Amino acid sequence: MKGQRLSIYRAAAKVAGRIGAALLPQDCLLCGALAGAQLLCSACSDSLPRLPHSLCPVCALPSPANGTCGACLSHTPFYDATLAGFRYDFPIDRLVQALKYDHRLAIAPWFATVLLPSPPLEGDLLLALPLSNMRLSERGFNQALEIARPLARALGLPLATTACTRMQDGPPQASLPWAERQKNVRGVFECGQDLAGKSVIVIDDVMTTGATLNEFARTLKKHGARRVTNWVVARTLTSQDWPP
Numbered sequence: 001m002k003g004q005r006l007s008i009y010r011a012a013a014k015v016a017g018r019i020g021a022a023l024l025p026q027d028c029l030l031c032g033a034l035a036g037a038q039l040l041c042s043a044c045s046d047s048l049p050r051l052p053h054s055l056c057p058v059c060a061l062p063s064p065a066n067g068t069c070g071a072c073l074s075h076t077p078f079y080d081a082t083l084a085g086f087r088y089d090f091p092i093d094r095l096v097q098a099l100k101y102d103h104r105l106a107i108a109p110w111f112a113t114v115l116l117p118s119p120p121l122e123g124d125l126l127l128a129l130p131l132s133n134m135r136l137s138e139r140g141f142n143q144a145l146e147i148a149r150p151l152a153r154a155l156g157l158p159l160a161t162t163a164c165t166r167m168q169d170g171p172p173q174a175s176l177p178w179a180e181r182q183k184n185v186r187g188v189f190e191c192g193q194d195l196a197g198k199s200v201i202v203i204d205d206v207m208t209t210g211a212t213l214n215e216f217a218r219t220l221k222k223h224g225a226r227r228v229t230n231w232v233v234a235r236t237l238t239s240q241d242w243p244p
């Protein structure tokens with residue numbers, strides 16, 4: 001009986017895949033077990049890497065008593081706050097890579113669902129961290145924008161899709177020592193919208209050193225933004241940060 005039910009579900013999942021439906025029973029993206037209408041089975045969902053409870057409100061790295069960390073106090077970033085859904089670790093890293101490199105676009109709205117806070121985040125508008133035209137044409141989509149769309153809908157906030165652009169990329173940030181990443185992104189963003197007095201929420205998939213998000217926040221502030229909040233799926237912790 002169980003086997004029969006499984007095969008019915010599997011057949012339904014195949015059909016769902018073909019017609020692009022998202023809510024029929026499907027296999028867990030990570031382990032292949034039956035996941036019902038979800039992308040992940042409950043065992044995989046429960047094993048996702050959480051961040052520690054006590055985080056710096058500015059950069060989302062571990063910090064005692066949720067206080068602003070020493071790094072943010074000594075070099076105040078241009079962004080004002082960061083919220084992160086998960087620690088960037090297995091298997092969240094696999095999901096981010098599957099979205100970006102295997103074009104598993106269904107992962108983007110799933111990320112949005114798991115990011116949605118209660119009470120909802122406040123701000124005037126959402127922006128996705130822009131990709132350069134070169135990267136955009138290679139990939140075909142901006143994963144940050146795909147995550148931002150359902151978030152904007154859920155929050156009832158405007159999503160500015162063309163307000164800001166990113167010039168040609170330098171060397172990939174991942175290939176550079178952490179100290180050089182800020183220099184590498186200096187001046188890469190441009191913004192054609194007046195953001196005077198606005199509280200802007202910036203969506204991205206992964207925050208590693210924060211150098212790129214900081215440069216984007218610098219650009220937004222230069223165009224008048226009053227407040228910049230980063231809202232990312234996952235935050236990279238270094239071995240110094242984790243275990244805290």
Ligand SMILES: [Zn+2]
Pocket residue numbers: 028029030031032033040041042043044045
């Ligand atoms: Zn699973």
Ligand SMILES: [Zn+2]
Pocket residue numbers: 056057058059060061068069070071072073
């Ligand atoms: Zn901090």
